[in-house]
Amino acid sequence: MTERLSQLSRSIEGKVAIITGAASGMGRATAHLFADEGAHVAVTDLGADRVAAVVDEITGAGRSAKGWTFDVTDGERAQAVVNEVVETFGGLDIVINNAGIALFTEIDSPEYEDNWATSLDVLLTSHTRLIRAALPHLRQSESPRIVNIASTEGWGATKYNSPYVAAKHGVIGLTKGLAVDLGREGITVNCICPGPIVTGLTGSISEQDREIFAKRRTAIGRYGIPEEVAHGTLNFSLPASRYMTGAVLPVDGGLLIKNA
């Protein structure tokens, strides 16, 4: 007789997740999805009102969330927020490094150095700060998960976006490096590369320009919505996903594989 297969859990119910940049776009969608799946969600972002609005949406639907204002470039604040999240919810299982900005700049522009420094800080260095603060608590978790949000700009490049492109390539490198370092402890580190998604970041692009771009560049033929990316993030965060680490998952409507 063949033995039954092992039952691996596809539930994050009761897990504690911290999400950066959760007041808008993909972070907000991820916060909602994780809370809908029964997780306790630490909603963090800039702006107390923006954070409170998302917490109200989630708790108003009968789910579990609490908010923290948190500028990801502030290392001391990262430690304080992590400590408070652990105090509030009794642990920490999942870290989602999602906060982001896009500062388009040409290499010979006077703003280049500032934009470079800010981009690297927000999009890459901040991930290491939050992970370092969270690590002792992740080590106490039964299924510790880190998911970093990179971009298709971590594979290729859009014109005049080199600080962002460099940072997102760095996020993929950081993901692989930490996956190797932390794998033996059962801490998985994975990375999502969203393609064109309708969020605050792409809000200034006209609908017409979005449609032209998406039809030309993606297999699916449209921009994605934040929820579609959140489901990829959820998959990496499941207890069952314990043998997936160092993976780089495009959620891009087929942008990266489309030649013509």
Ligand code: NAI
């Ligand atoms: P969004 O603008 O809707 O959300 C980003 C959030 O990050 C905002 O709420 C913002 O306040 C927050 N944020 C910015 N700087 C911060 C800081 N210093 N500290 C804390 N929070 C900060 O944009 P979206 O698109 O949801 O961005 C989420 C992630 O997805 C970013 O890392 C972005 O680079 C990435 N991404 C977005 C794509 C898109 O097409 N929208 C494509 C590929 C990647």
